[in-house]
Amino acid sequence: MEGFFDGATTVADFLWGGTWGTVVDPETGEDIPNRIMPVGIIVIALLGTGLYFMIMLGFRPLLRLFPAFGELWGGRKATGEGEITPWNALSTALSGQVGTGNLAGVATAITLGGPGAIFWMWVTALFGMAAAYAESSLAVRFREKHPDGHFHGGPMYYIKNGLGKGWGWLAILFCLGTILSAIATGGAIQANSVTQSAVEAGTSLGLNIPNWAVGLVLAALVFIVIIGGIKSIGNVAGKIIPFMALAYILAALYVLLTHADHIPGAFAQIFEHAFGLREAAGGLAGYGVLAAIRAGVARGLFSNEAGQGSAPIAHAAAQTKNPVKQGEIAMLGVFLDTIVICTMTALVILVVEGAYPSAGGVVSYAWQSADLEASAITTAAYSEGMIGGAWVVLAAQALFAFTTIIGWSYYAEQSITYLTGDWAAKPFRYLWVGVAFAGTLVTNVDGLWRFGDIANATMLLPNVVALLLLSGVVFVMTRRFDKTGELPPNFHGDTWGTEPPPGTVENKD
Incomplete structure (x- = not known):
């Protein structure tokens, strides 16, 4: 298993960082990354696509940010055919977005790339808002309504109905990547992070909580929700997501207000390390811009x-x-997830000082400790920053990860039913409960995160190709709506035809 994770780390570093293995530094004699490309191909694909849509849409995500919040509020009620309200659709999407990435992921970014990594998270989010608008508007436009009355959509369907049969292989590739990504990042990593927080919090009370006990409780709760399908998931997410996000933001604000004098320094670190103005002090030395x-x-x-x-x-x-309108609501998910919640976590980690153990010594910040990793860093920072901080993180981690697990169960289910048929939906839900339990037993956390990077890449690349090929559809839809305030029901491709694509919601035949 260790050999597998080592291989995953090598591949992940190439995809995201442009390196392959290590070489010996002739000056220091230490192993350093063997850089093949300035940055990884996924970085180029992700930022390049987001920048392209941002420019071609006239910076719409920024200009339409506040109106989109108004559309979200109005989306508490149905405005057309579908299965869940626009509000619950965003909540379901946020259930997949707001997860361990907001706690453990932020901490991991800082330990691997220094404080400057947070700046590049912001850049990714700003460009990502444009990509989120594009992909979600296409998903609504090319979705299908099946004979059982359920709606199905997403990249595999806008590839099928937007690009045509000749691109079926790309839809299959996306579905396979989605299933892999769901198992790794949507299931195992989430469950593992819940376990870390539970064990850490239990230790602070002198309790020894076994991993399998956390797994049993988590698996049971997941089963109760997902067995009812998207309507059950949407209803639960619609109630939990707003509450948990607000509660976490208030807790973070308390810590930041009590450490307000450190906030300017935290922002200074983020910008200095983002552009390599000085090397990170402590922790893993020598980050550099590319690592960030x-x-x-x-x-x-x-x-x-x-x-x-x-x-x-x-x-x-x-x-x-x-x-x-649904595309504009979708872009809010990226804004709330990264610009708001991730930033709160990052600032708490960067402003709270303490005496953290690290390889026999003591360091000033949790992210600098070699004895802490992932969500344990966030837990340690909150524990030092407020009374009961460990339990705040545990509650947030449990809710964040739980909603991510149920959200990703739907994504994987849609991919499996696309490949095999609608009959596979219910059997898959039982299998997903096992994924949630198994994730609590993984011990190589860093290797699991790196495997998750590969899984995300296998899902992202087919989608990026489809987005670029269908970009003209996005631009025509947007311009038409801005000009007339409505979209004719027979719109497809780059033109206004008389027949919609086969299988879409307007053409059931």
Whole structure:
């Protein structure tokens, strides 16, 4: 198993960081990354696609940010055909986005790439808002309504109905990547992070909580929710997501207000390390700009999933007739996840000082400790920053990860039913409960995160190809809506035809 994770680390570093293995530094004699490319191909694909849509859409995600919040509020009620309200569609998407990436992922980004990684998480999110708008508007436009009355959509369907039969292989590739990503990042990593927080919190009370006990409780709760399908998932997410996000933000604000004098220094560290103005002090030395970019973009994508193709699967189920409005609601998920919640976590980690053990010594910040990793860093920072901080993180981690697990169960289910048929939905839900339990037993956390990076890449690349090929559809839809305020029901491709694509919601035949 260790050999597998070592191999995963090598491949992940190439995809995201442009390195392959290590070489010996002739000056220091130490092993250093063997750089093949300035940055990884996934970084180029992700940021390049997001920048392209941001420019071609006239910076719409920024200009339409506040109106989109108004559309979200109005989306508490159905405005068209679908299975869940636009509000619950965003909540379901956020259930997949707001997870361990907001706690463990931020901490991992800082330890791997220094404080500067946070800046590149912001960049990823801003460009990602444009990608999220594009992919979710396409998901609504090219979704299908099957004979059983359920709606199905997402990248595999806009590849099928937007690009045509000749691109079926790309849809299959996306589905396989989604299943792999769901198991690794949507299931195992989430469950593992819950376990870390539970064990850490239990230790602070003198309790020895076994991993399998956490797994049993988690698996039972997941089963109760997902067995009812998307309507059950949407209802639960619609109630939990707003509450847990607000509660976590308030807790973070308390810590930041009590450490307000350290906040300017935290921002200074982020910008200095983002552009290599000085090396990070303590922890893993010598980050550099490329390390910050690699960690920030990888963890940013893991957190907000923009351009990855997961969130549009949820938005395709929205009760709406307007792809443009749902796309604008979708981009709010990226903003709330990364610009708001991830930033809160990062600042807490960077401002709270303490005496943290590290390889026989003591360091000033939790992220600098060699004895702590992933969510344990966030837990340690909160424990030092407020009374009962460990339990705050445990509660947030449990809720964040739990909602991510149920959200990703739907993404994987949609991919499996696309490949095999609708009959596979219920059997898969039982298998997903086993994935949640198994994730609590993994011991190589860093290797699991790196495997998750590979899984995300296998899902992202087919979606990026589809987004670029269908970009003209996005631009025409957007311009038409801005000009007339409506979209004709027979819109497809780059033109206004008389027949919609076969299988879409307007053409059941």
